[in-house]
Amino acid sequence: MVDKPQFAMVLTLSPSLESREALHETLDAYRRAMEILDGTKGANLVALHEEAYEEIRAKTGLPARMVTLALRDRSRRSPEVPVDDIPLDGKLFSLKGPDSLSVATICGRVTVSYSVNGYRNGWSDFAEARLCFDGSLITIRVGVQTGSQFQKEVTMSNEGILARLGRVIAGVVNNAVDVAENSNPIAVAQQALREIDKITDEARAVLGVAMASGHRLKAKAEDLDAEIRDLDEKIKTGLAKGREDLARVATGVQIDLEAQRNAIEKAIAENASEIAEAEATLRSIASARADAKKRLEDAERAERKTAPAATPSQRNDQRLAAALAAVERVTGVPAKPVHGAAEVEELGKMQREDAIEARLKIFREGQR
Numbered sequence: 079m080v081d082k083p084q085f086a087m088v089l090t091l092s093p094s095l096e097s098r099e100a101l102h103e104t105l106d107a108y109r110r111a112m113e114i115l116d117g118t119k120g121a122n123l124v125a126l127h128e129e130a131y132e133e134i135r136a137k138t139g140l141p142a143r144m145v146t147l148a149l150r151d152r153s154r155r156s157p158e159v160p161v162d163d164i165p166l167d168g169k170l171f172s173l174k175g176p177d178s179l180s181v182a183t184i185c186g187r188v189t190v191s192y193s194v195n196g197y198r199n200g201w202s203d204f205a206e207a208r209l210c211f212d213g214s215l216i217t218i219r220v221g222v223q224t225g226s227q228f229q230k231e232v233t234m235s236n237e238g239i240l241a242r243l244g245r246v247i248a249g250v251v252n253n254a255v256d257v258a259e260n261s262n263p264i265a266v267a268q269q270a271l272r273e274i275d276k277i278t279d280e281a282r283a284v285l286g287v288a289m290a291s292g293h294r295l296k297a298k299a300e301d302l303d304a305e306i307r308d309l310d311e312k313i314k315t316g317l318a319k320g321r322e323d324l325a326r327v328a329t330g331v332q333i334d335l336e337a338q339r340n341a342i343e344k345a346i347a348e349n350a351s352e353i354a355e356a357e358a359t360l361r362s363i364a365s366a367r368a369d370a371k372k373r374l375e376d377a378e379r380a381e382r383k384t385a386p387a388a389t390p391s392q393r394n395d396q397r398l399a400a401a402l403a404a405v406e407r408v409t410g411v412p413a414k415p416v417h418g419a420a421e422v423e424e425l426g427k428m429q430r431e432d433a434i435e436a437r438l439k440i441f442r443e444g445q446r
Contacts, residue, residue, distance in 0.1 A: 083201035083221030089179070090195040091216045093188070098216070100185040105211055107138040107184050109161045111145065114138075115152040123149050136338035139184040143169050150204055162212065165205030171218065179218070181209065192218070278360075285356035292349045295342055302339045306332055 093101060111134045118129045126149045134145050147165040155161065170182045180187045201221035210217045309332040316325030 084199075085222050086198040086201045087220045087222045088195040088198065089192040089218045089220065091218065092191040092193070093216065094190075097188040097190050100183040100188050101181070101190075101209070101216060102211070103185065104140070104144075104183040105162075105164060105209075107140050108144070108148065108164050110134075110138050111140060111148045112152065112155065112161050115148065116157055126152070136341045139341055139344070141170065141182045141184075143167060144182065147205060154204075162210065164209040165203070166207040166209055166218070168206055171207060171209070181218075197222075281356065281359050285353065285360065288349060288352040288356055292346065292353060295346045295349055299339060299342045299346065302335055302342065306335050306339065309335070 091101075114130055114134050114137065115126065118126060127146075131145060131149070134140065134148065135142065138145075140148070144164065144166075147167065147170075151165050166181070171179060173179045174189060177193070178189055178191050180189050195217065198219075203221060207218055207220040210219060309328050313325045313328045313332070316322065316328060
């Protein structure tokens, strides 16, 4: 059982202009969510979720977890009291270091500097933390226990995956691994392969999640398009039959659906960017493997000939090649050829010259 927080720690934020705008836009969206909830008739969380969740997501762009917290938050608010705070949980905000944290907004996660502004006794909020706005002052109040520590943010972004991969293939190891390598280089290489396998699996998982989300978004967009087209005919029929009252109501529904469609379109564009980044990650892993393959083969031949002990730089090259060898096996993406590099480079230069001439031709024709 988790103990109830005993204190509230106040973190004063120092956001950049761009981050401040994103935070205030998120507050505006949260206020719209509260307005939508004020107009519902749901008597419990289940009813509220069925009645308002999808509408809030479509009309405000708030993160899903923030909408879920809003459903609970509605019961503790009075309609006449202004909404100047947003409930958060461990997924919506997290510490990145001793002086910076990240917060989820409708514009994506933003990183903000902070300073600890002291502690307050007691914490009665259902949420783990609250993002509070008081004029130009923005704070996060967090429920904490004596001796508790925050869990630092762990991301699954492509940048994080590539950074981890870079550390492995660059041979950034500690002294203990260097000692082990001197006696058993094969074991060290096998451990590197296992880590590369794990990193590659994570990269593929990121791509899979993004693609699945894209399919769902496109299906929802198609459903909305069909509803909007169907309402076109109904509105025309109502006007033709002299029922302007019905046509007016149908027009209002159509406008709301179009607003949802616009929100879906924005989400589809963001999803396409995520997919492109994930695919680029896998391609970069595969291309790095091609560069290391020949060096690995050279090192293996040298070892079979009982060559002198390898230098630290050579050992790093061998680890790099052995680790990246797993990437092609896991991803299935073929590496670029290691032979004929000079010829390929020459063809690339010719292709670039053709592109330059084509562009200059367009400029010349445009001036005439």
